[in-house]
Amino acid sequence: MMAGVILVFSLVVLLQFFVSYCRSLIAASSREPLSREVQEVTGISRTAPEGDFSRVVQLLYLCPDRPEERGQLRAVGAYYKILGFVRATLARMSPALRGWTERERSQCTYYAAVVLGRRIAFSRDMLAEQMLP
């Protein structure tokens, strides 16, 4: 009985912490402007289309990987999927919830574009280091 209560409590709190943690990752990058290259490659300037997350992630796979950001990107990816599930189920009944999930998904896409910008800059630095005599 006690273990059951602890399990339910832990899972509810886990969901809350996970959502807030993902939002803190996204919020930290939301003020980072996108470089011109990223804007050209993704077609995203200030607000990102909510459904473009997978497309930006595909572009990310084309760049050399940075292990430090892999975990965070996976967390945001999982958050994006949770939002997609909410949008397809609960949000059908509430327009306000639908609007909220769309804004959140759009911010997830923007986060992926910011990571893409960092990876491009990282690749360029690596290339510059290799070119040095």
Add this chain to the structure above:
Amino acid sequence: MPGTIEFLVWSICFVLEVAVVVCAIRGKVFRRFLPLNLYMAASAVGDLLRFRILFHYGYTSREYFYFYYYSDALLTVALYLALISLFVHVFKEMKAEKYVIFGASFLLSATALFSYLVIAESSERFVTKFVVELSQNLYFVGLVLTYVLWGAILKLRETRTQLVQLVLSLGVYFSLFAANYAIRNLYPQVSGLAIALLQFLGCFLPLAWAYAFWRIGESDRLAPSRLAVIPR
């Protein structure tokens, strides 16, 4: 002996724990978050010692069994103290550090007493059962305290991004472990799988803290009300 995947996860975890300390030194926040860094350094040393004992005595040896559970209990207490240091950070401006430390000491003693009462009946391996019980209970107490701390952050409108991320990642970590222990108690038949999962889950905290020290500047700010699941 552990398999290749276990060895790989173990190595990744060790590297990430060292990375937390390195990133904190690089970001000039090592002293500011000293208890967190000491915990990570102790975890890295603990990992090395566990590995040495594992190779020397074997996976099923008594030495490894005792070292694993005793070091785990010590590290859980260290993590609890690291959590209390985050409370001190949040309540510093209110000059309530004294009360926080008193409350934390009281809660730690109460948890130890509760753990003792739970296993008081058993006569075999009393101390070992006590440390295992204490670890499990501290994970749950840690989870509740992190939840309280998150509530305080929202209420006090704490804006330091680094601190917010450290607290949230600790909350995710504690809830994962508390849920894992609860599953093991509820369904003992899947406890082998749950124990194997613990290794993977253990990598989350060093990864998230290394990211927070490496990527987030000390002066970065955000509005925590935007992060709450239920908008305030």
